Amino acid sequence: xxxxxxxxxxxxxxxxxxxxxxxxxxxxxxxxxxxxxxxxxxxxxxxxxxxxxxxxxxxxxxxxxxxxxxxxxxxxxxxxxxxxxxxxxxxxxxxx
Amino acid sequence: xxxxxxxxxxxxxxxxxxxxxxxxxxxxxxxxxxxxxxxxxxxxxxxxxxxxxxxxxxxxxxxxxxxxxxxxxxxxxxxxxxxxxxxxxxxxxxxxxxxxxxxxxxxxxxxxxxxxxxxxxxxxxxxxxxxxxxxxxxxxxxxxxxxxxxxxxxxxxxxxxxxxxxxxxxxxxxxxxxxxxxxxxxxxxxxxxxxxxxxxxxxxxxxxxxxxxxxxxxxxxxxxxxxxxxxxxxxxxxxxxxxxxxxxxxxxxxxxxxxxxxxxxxxxxxxxxxxxxxxxxxxxxxxxxxxxxxxxxxxxxxxxxxxxxxxxxxxxxxxxxx
Numbered sequence: 298x299x300x301x302x303x304x305x306x307x308x309x310x311x312x313x314x315x316x317x318x319x320x321x322x323x324x325x326x327x328x329x330x331x332x333x334x335x336x337x338x339x340x341x342x343x344x345x346x347x348x349x350x351x352x353x354x355x356x357x358x359x360x361x362x363x364x365x366x367x368x369x370x371x372x373x374x375x376x377x378x379x380x381x382x383x384x385x386x387x388x389x390x391x392x393x
Numbered sequence: 394x395x396x397x398x399x400x401x402x403x404x405x406x407x408x409x410x411x412x413x414x415x416x417x418x419x420x421x422x423x424x425x426x427x428x429x430x431x432x433x434x435x436x437x438x439x440x441x442x443x444x445x446x447x448x449x450x451x452x453x454x455x456x457x458x459x460x461x462x463x464x465x466x467x468x469x470x471x472x473x474x475x476x477x478x479x480x481x482x483x484x485x486x487x488x489x490x491x492x493x494x495x496x497x498x499x500x501x502x503x504x505x506x507x508x509x510x511x512x513x514x515x516x517x518x519x520x521x522x523x524x525x526x527x528x529x530x531x532x533x534x535x536x537x538x539x540x541x542x543x544x545x546x547x548x549x550x551x552x553x554x555x556x557x558x559x560x561x562x563x564x565x566x567x568x569x570x571x572x573x574x575x576x577x578x579x580x581x582x583x584x585x586x587x588x589x590x591x592x593x594x595x596x597x598x599x600x601x602x603x604x605x606x607x608x609x610x611x612x613x614x615x616x617x618x619x620x621x622x623x624x625x626x627x628x629x630x631x632x633x634x635x636x637x638x639x640x641x642x643x644x645x646x647x648x649x650x651x652x653x654x655x656x657x658x659x660x661x662x663x664x665x666x667x668x669x670x671x672x673x674x675x676x677x678x679x680x681x682x683x684x685x686x687x688x689x690x691x692x693x694x695x696x697x698x699x700x701x702x703x704x705x706x707x708x709x710x711x712x713x714x715x
Contacts, residue, residue: 301557301621301680302626303683304626304683304689307683322517322518325509326512328533328553328554328680329554329555329681348680349683349684350477355515356518365684366513369683369684370687371628371673371676372674
């Protein structure tokens with residue numbers, strides 16, 4: 298994505314090449330071009346632009362991709378934190 | 394079969410405008426099901442979308458003059474991307490909706506065209522296994538659908554790239570502003586009362602409220618609009634810069650040279666922290682922040698913001714006694 302990059306070195310995305318069958322689904326679903334198909338395998342080319350939406354992992358037929366997926370949303374994380382501690386939610390959360 | 398018009402009427406446009414301002418947002422939905430655009434045949438493509446009326450309107454109007462099936466999923470009035478995140482735009486709902494609409498009897502082919510931003514909720518291989526329909530993630534934006542269909546299903550790199558243009562950021566600001574109004578009213582009232590208690594008078598109270606509202610606007614309006622030009626990667630840090638700019642402007646406009654040292658320090662500590670908090674909240678609207686990134690940013694910035702606001706309030710109180 299041109300002009301925007303978020304924090305470096307935090308993305309939890311992992312791809313295990315042994316499990317990859319090169320179907321290209323991850324390339325198809327990633328809106329930030331994190332993956333490329335090289336030969337018969339997928340490869341992560343730009344880990345830091347991953348927004349951890351989880352589309353690649355969800356659509357990988359051999360479960361070769363792992364990511365701590367979720368929404369990058371401060372309100373959502375605050376509400377999650379409050380919920381875990383059984384405190385009332387503030388507002389309705391993100392895109393409620 | 395319900396027939397769909399591809400023309401947006403005034404009511405559709407005012408509805409979209411109201412939703413952008415947070416009016417009746419959760420009631421803006423259409424019944425899920427299968428709709429016909431033009432006069433589709435058993436060979437025509439099936440486009441899948443959410444039952445948020447704004448999503449549905451954008452998709453149907455982009456398909457003007459075509460024959461297409463439109464399969465609308467039950468996402469409870471939430472847009473494709475957010476619904477995918479929650480899993481309502483998901484594998485189960487697609488399988489259920491395909492069966493409920495008897496799609497297999499209506500079309501001869503076995504292909505569904507999905508928006509790319511629906512992918513976080515859908516496992517394409519599961520849909521194929523359970524419904525017999527294969528999933529193609531067509532384009533990210535509905536506006537690219539006609540070209541995708543014309544070229545026989547080619548997704549160009551540009552069609553799958555997320556953007557965050559000035560216009561895309563601008564349309565998000567109103568609803569954020571409406572969301573910030575209630576907490577702002579509460580804090581502003583409290584500040585006004587504190588100022589009265591400390592002997593600042595009504596004028597001093599109003600000045601305090603204006604400073605605070607300006608800091609909120611710097612975080613809710615200025616930071617999102619100036620996002621690519623504000624320094625730093627973190628949204629909170631960008632908010633600090635927007636807040637500092639506001640504070641400096643307020644200092645010059647409100648006769649800051651007559652403020653005491655504690656008041657000046659208080660303003661430059663607390664106001665940027667308020668802007669930073671609101672700018673951090675915009676991560677939820679952005680198209681490129683990650684869960685891990687926001688977590689890290691919150692861990693670093695929330696204690697700093699809290700300390701800055703607390704120090705600001707103490708200094709303000711101290712300043713009123715000198």
